[in-house]
Amino acid sequence: MRIVSLAGGIGGARFLRGLRAAAPDAEITVIGNTGDDITLFGLRVCPDLDTVMYTLGGGIDEEQGWGRAGETHAVKAELAEYGVEPQWFGLGDKDIATHIVRTQMLGAGYPLSAVTEALCARWRPGVRLIPMTDDRAETHVVIDDADGRRAIHFQEWWVRLRASVPAEQIILVGADDAKPAPGVVEAIGEADVVLLPPSNPVVSIGTILQIPGIREALLDKIVVGVSPIIGGAPVRGMADACLTAIGVETSAQAVLELYGADLLDGWLVAEEDRGVALDGVRVQAGPLLMTDLAATAAIARAALELAR
Amino acid sequence: MRIVSLAGGIGGARFLRGLRAAAPDAEITVIGNTGDDITLFGLRVCPDLDTVMYTLGGGIDEEQGWGRAGETHAVKAELAEYGVEPQWFGLGDKDIATHIVRTQMLGAGYPLSAVTEALCARWRPGVRLIPMTDDRAETHVVIDDADGRRAIHFQEWWVRLRASVPAEQIILVGADDAKPAPGVVEAIGEADVVLLPPSNPVVSIGTILQIPGIREALLDKIVVGVSPIIGGAPVRGMADACLTAIGVETSAQAVLELYGADLLDGWLVAEEDRGVALDGVRVQAGPLLMTDLAATAAIARAALELAR
Secondary structure, three states, X not given: OEEEEEEOOHHHHHHHHHHHHHOOOOEEEEEEOOOOOEEEOOEEEOHXXXXXXXXXXXXXXXXXXXXXXXXXXXXXXXXXXOOOOOOOOOOOHHHHHHHHHXXXXXXXXXXXXXXXXXXXXXXXXXXXXXXXXXXXXXXXXEEEEOOEEEEEEHHHHHHHOOOOOOOOEEEEEOHHHOOEOOOHHHHXXXXXXXXXXXXXXXXXXXXHHOOOOHHHHHOOOOEEEEOOEEOOEEOOOOHHHHHHHOOOOOOHHHHHHHHOOOOOOEEEEEHHHOOOOEOOEEEEEEOOOOOOHHHHHHHHHHHHHHHO | OEEEEEEOOHHHHHHHHHHXXXXXXXXXXXXXXOOOOEEEOOEEEOHHHHHHHHHHHOOEOOOOXXXXXXXXXXXXXXXXXXXXXOOXXXXXXXXXXXXXXXXXXXXXXXXXXXXXXXXXXXXXXXXXXXXXXXXXXXXXXXXXXXXXXXXXXXXXXXXXXXXOOOOOEEEEEOHXXXXXOOOHHHHHHHOOEEEEOOOOOOOOHHHHHOOOOHHHHHOOOOEEEEOOEEOXXXXXXXXXXXXXXXXXXXXXXXXXXXXXXXXXXXXXXXXXXXXXXXXXXXXXXXXXXXXXXXXXXXXXXXXXHHHO
16 A cells, blocks of 8 residues: 655654554655755754654654654754854754754755655655655744734744744745655655645645645545644644634634645544534544554554545 | 964963963964864864864863863764764764854855854953964875875874874965965064964974965064974874974974974973074973973973073
């Protein structure tokens, strides 16, 4: 069986670990969000790709959900001593090595997809991980606070401001000119089923769907989504702040409608969201908390069964 | 009093600490060797400038003589896990932060002299530290081993091969086109005395003297050198391997002749080298081991007195 899954960071990575357990013989291709990518101190950082890579490769900080297990922060502390900015992004020492390798390869002319493949040669995540695009498509957030109305990088809104300032708009700068990375459209074309994990529907899944050609490639495939909203609240993270920004209610019903019946064939919701419905989409309710690997594998299994 | 001192790495830095103690009211300008500089993993590393900066700024690993006190090596270990080369250079985590700041500033267009000044704003070394040049002048070593005759970067010979393969030639690539960094010639012009610490006479002091204009500026100044050779052996390091490469004996006499009477006015040697002599140079013997700060300050004081 060939499975394609889109993925953001923590939620997507955890779901993928369950999926790998649920379908050990499947060929899984993961299309990762790169809208959150940022250059810090000259180093190219791809938070979502790395979270997927570290989680599936056994290097993730399990408690935190992102970054490396047993991480240290000597470089960050020294950069602060030099007074250089930004100091709000938590770059760990081990993590920095990944960014150094990536930055060098990008500088040598390799596209991000080739770099990601090279990094995965170490991590052996058990899936094929492809960035959504090799082009620069960067999520910016329009806010209006004491410093005035302006667009800031997604990471500044998410990490520095912790999404506490309302987002007036969320824009994927460069989306129009971005092309899917090599292999993305091909993998979708060959897939028996495409899964949308409970990643952020706006700045993770929504971002990937904005790359011209990706949503179109998905339209005639069997696509099953797992709701990131349970009982009116995000399972994890600040998806509500993102949904509010695009005028969508924080509910399993509203996200289902956001994705739409042209994209989705199946929609998994939590027990408390039983009743959610949309013409043309088969909705199924069940346990949706990814409390451990077994529970997560059961969710992935339910998604695959719904696809049949 | 205005003092200019040339400087390499460990030996130069330690001498400078003594000099600062011996002449607390003097304005000291240090012209640092940058021939050993190297770009590793996309990061610009200036080993000698950093050794001077860390030593005088109180951040040096005292036992090792280079690198940061309390250093960790998480980034290096991770880079090795990725299998990227070179793995023979011991980049520490704290040290890497310095290189990140430097690389970013160089990338933004600042010359190395401005970058060094910015880094020193944190370290407050108590001297004005200027690189010998803002241009690229890189020490290469011609060797002939099992892999054939070839020129390698100085650091590869020094650190990876530990100077165990004889150097056929030591070449400062780019020297002809390099200009002294802003302030170098001016500081020499205004100096009451110029000191040559017991740094490596070939790849540290010798390198600085090869930048067109520096040796010339020194010729009509009072210049006093401290012999890096005691009783036929380098006090520290592998100066003998470098001297052999340029056909000079490892002795206080031979280094005195290498520098020459046109450059030197005074030459400090160890007790066991009493008898060393050259027309036009006042030679004085005394204790020359920089065992602690008091001993080092005494050597610096002797050099300053010899200059009078």
